[in-house]
Amino acid sequence: MHLSAETRLNAILDGTGAGTWEYNLDTGEIIFNERWASMLGYTLEELEPLSFETWERLSHPSDVESAHEALNAYLNREATKFECVVRMLHKDGDWRYIHTRGTLFNNDQTAESRWLMGTHLDVTEEKVSQHQLQQLAESLPGVIYTFTLNKDGSFHFPYMSRKAKDFYGVTAAETQSNPERMFETIHPEDVAKVHETIELSRKTLSEWVCEYRIIKDGQPRWLRGVSQPERNPDGSTTWHGVITDIDDQKRLEFQLEALTITDELTGLYNRRYLLRKLEELADQSARYNHPFSLLSLDIDFFKSVNDSWGHLTGDKVLRTVANLIETRTRKTDIVARTGGEEFIVLMPHTTLGDARQVAESLRIGMETESFLSEDDTPFNVTLSAGVVCWDQSINGVRDLLSTCDQLLYQAKRAGRNQVVVSEIGAE
Numbered sequence: 001m002h003l004s005a006e007t008r009l010n011a012i013l014d015g016t017g018a019g020t021w022e023y024n025l026d027t028g029e030i031i032f033n034e035r036w037a038s039m040l041g042y043t044l045e046e047l048e049p050l051s052f053e054t055w056e057r058l059s060h061p062s063d064v065e066s067a068h069e070a071l072n073a074y075l076n077r078e079a080t081k082f083e084c085v086v087r088m089l090h091k092d093g094d095w096r097y098i099h100t101r102g103t104l105f106n107n108d109q110t111a112e113s114r115w116l117m118g119t120h121l122d123v124t125e126e127k128v129s130q131h132q133l134q135q136l137a138e139s140l141p142g143v144i145y146t147f148t149l150n151k152d153g154s155f156h157f158p159y160m161s162r163k164a165k166d167f168y169g170v171t172a173a174e175t176q177s178n179p180e181r182m183f184e185t186i187h188p189e190d191v192a193k194v195h196e197t198i199e200l201s202r203k204t205l206s207e208w209v210c211e212y213r214i215i216k217d218g219q220p221r222w223l224r225g226v227s228q229p230e231r232n233p234d235g236s237t238t239w240h241g242v243i244t245d246i247d248d249q250k251r252l253e254f255q256l257e258a259l260t261i262t263d264e265l266t267g268l269y270n271r272r273y274l275l276r277k278l279e280e281l282a283d284q285s286a287r288y289n290h291p292f293s294l295l296s297l298d299i300d301f302f303k304s305v306n307d308s309w310g311h312l313t314g315d316k317v318l319r320t321v322a323n324l325i326e327t328r329t330r331k332t333d334i335v336a337r338t339g340g341e342e343f344i345v346l347m348p349h350t351t352l353g354d355a356r357q358v359a360e361s362l363r364i365g366m367e368t369e370s371f372l373s374e375d376d377t378p379f380n381v382t383l384s385a386g387v388v389c390w391d392q393s394i395n396g397v398r399d400l401l402s403t404c405d406q407l408l409y410q411a412k413r414a415g416r417n418q419v420v421v422s423e424i425g426a427e
């Protein structure tokens with residue numbers, strides 16, 4: 001069956017749900033189709049007589065003005081197409097968002113008669129959901145976004161909420177035109193982590209969760225990203241997610257962490273942290289066969305310091321010892337106060353011989369340090385020490401600690417103010 005061009009065109013327009021309009025710029029004649037009227041809840045008959053004013057009357061006054069501007073820009077060739085969204089009043093009293101498109105049609109035979117023809121499409125649903133999304137994005141304490149990663153590694157952000165500016169210092173528009181900008185804000189130390197977690201999420205289609213720092217106004221800030229990936233038919237992956245600022249929370253976390261691993265009086269690490277590090281170092285040494293040594297130090301007759309000069313002077317002595325150990329050991333060594341007047345130094349990559357030298361230097365340093373009591377009486381304090389080096393024959397860190405304790409005890413029994421070194425691991 002042969003269908004006329006008009007029938008085919010009408011069928012296509014029916015499929016799109018668009019209303020059509022034709023407007024003669026010279027005579028003012030206007031033609032709408034039946035669907036145009038039904039889009040607003042009317043029949044054409046109900047709206048008759050039809051004129052330009054019919055459209056104007058049904059349109060929102062502030063949108064009429066911008067529609068005129070768009071039309072003039074098109075007719076003056078400042079714009080290549082005529083397109084605008086106008087709110088129009090439905091018969092039921094609701095405003096509908098109508099996407100208006102038009103084009104100038106010049107019939108050669110009637111060149112003096114200029115017809116503008118176009119379509120009206122109801123985009124209320126899109127507009128409303130767009131508006132709802134925008135409102136939602138504003139009320140959320142984070143950035144919501146959509147991120148698409150193509151198979152060839154290229155990527156873009158199909159959606160980015162306005163708050164990207166507050167979080168990253170990058171506007172949503174910038175993230176569309178230059179998606180790299182978002183990744184450029186990431187702290188250099190966290191770039192690899194961000195890429196690795198994205199890759200893992202892409203491969204396994206599991207939720208992407210990542211805590212990372214960005215640099216904003218020259219300062220690092222902690223952010224947390226959570227988003228859900230989905231695979232697209234072309235093999236690309238799209239994540240829908242939210243980024244929140246966790247800087248205050250992280251700062252608190254670090255402060256708390258610092259508190260749980262620090263000895264309050266001296267500022268050194270505490271026993272808990274030392275044990276954790278000792279386990280880690282023992283694991284690494286077993287794997288890579290790196291030597292490390294442990295130094296156990298104990299102030300001699302500290303009870304009599306307290307008894308003779310008072311607790312406050314005792315505390316001062318503890319702080320001085322802590323300071324002495326810190327200044328005479330390396331930055332990579334872990335110095336901890338593990339008991340009342342006991343200290344342990346964990347020395348990575350250090351042989352027994354080197355550790356003995358450090359212990360001796362501490363012993364001599366202490367012996368030559370002069371203290372003053374509250375009433376300015378000078379007094380001296382000495383240290384005893386045990387030194388061990390990690391060896392495969394040692395059965396775990398508890399064994400290492402107890403060996404070190406026994407050596408310290410030997411130093412005490414042998415008259416104090418001395419260093420006793422383990423025979424295991426001696427060159």
Ligand SMILES: Nc1nc2c(ncn2[C@@H]2O[C@H](COP(=O)(O)OP(=O)(O)OP(=O)(O)O)[C@@H](O)[C@H]2O)c(=O)[nH]1
Pocket residue numbers: 265298299300301302303304306310311312313314315318339340341412416
């Ligand atoms: N000032 C002060 N004293 C402490 C602190 N913690 C523990 N002490 C004291 O350290 C002393 C340890 O005494 P002991 O264990 O008998 O050892 P010592 O007197 O050093 O004797 P040796 O270790 O055998 O040389 C006790 O008097 C504790 O009260 C502290 O934080 N501040």
